[in-house]
Amino acid sequence: MHDEVSSAVQEMMSCLCQSTDSDFCGMACVSGSMLRWKYTSGATNERVKRMAMRPGQDLVGTALRTGRTVMLDEQSSEGYTPDRCPLMLAERLVCAIAVPMFSEGSLPSGVLLVGSRTPCTFSPEMVVQTEQVARQLEQYA
Template sequence: MHDEVSSTVQEIISGLCQITAGDFCGIAYVSGSMLRWKYTYGATNQRVQRMAMRPGQDLVGTALRTGRTVKLDEQSRGEYTPDRCPLMLAERLVCAIAVPLFKQGSLPDGVLLVGSRTPRTFSPEMVMQTEQTARQLEQYA
């Protein structure tokens, strides 16, 4: 059962990466006070699977804290920078969309992130597709 869920989630995130023309897609869950990347697609190294990070002031932490989608792209430069997020540094991502995942209740317990290694602008359709995929993935949490 677990392998079936895992392969389904991997298929979903690889599909999302292709639809959005992203280079990386990952799902991280809160475990205690740390955030750990459970599923990834397009990772360039194995460090991401071992990475445990405290949700901070970066893109991922803001999506978790606010319960809202946050994006960093060519049009939304400013408050967020790639060098504030350990995952974005490790994977050399310069643009990303982070969508909170809700298992139950009103507090998010995970994040879906789609990122790009080249500068770009995410269209509203790409953001909406990422949010729809996040809602679909919540059932596998």
């Protein structure tokens, strides 16, 4: 059963990567006070799966804290920088969309992150598509 779930999640994330022309897609889940990357697609190393981060002031932490989609691309002016996020540093991502995921209640239980290693601008359609996939993946968070 777990392998079926894992392959279904991996398939959804791979498809999201392809349809958004992204290099990386990752799903992180809150475990206690830490955030761990449970599923990834397009990771360049296995270090990411072992990462445990405290949600901070970066893109991922802001999405968790606010419960809203946060974006860093060539058009955004929120002041986020890739070097503030350990995952973005490890995967050399320069642009990303972070979508909070809710399993039960009003507090986010995880984050879906889609990122690119080359500068880009995410279209509104890409953001909506990422949010839709996040809703589908919430049951696995």
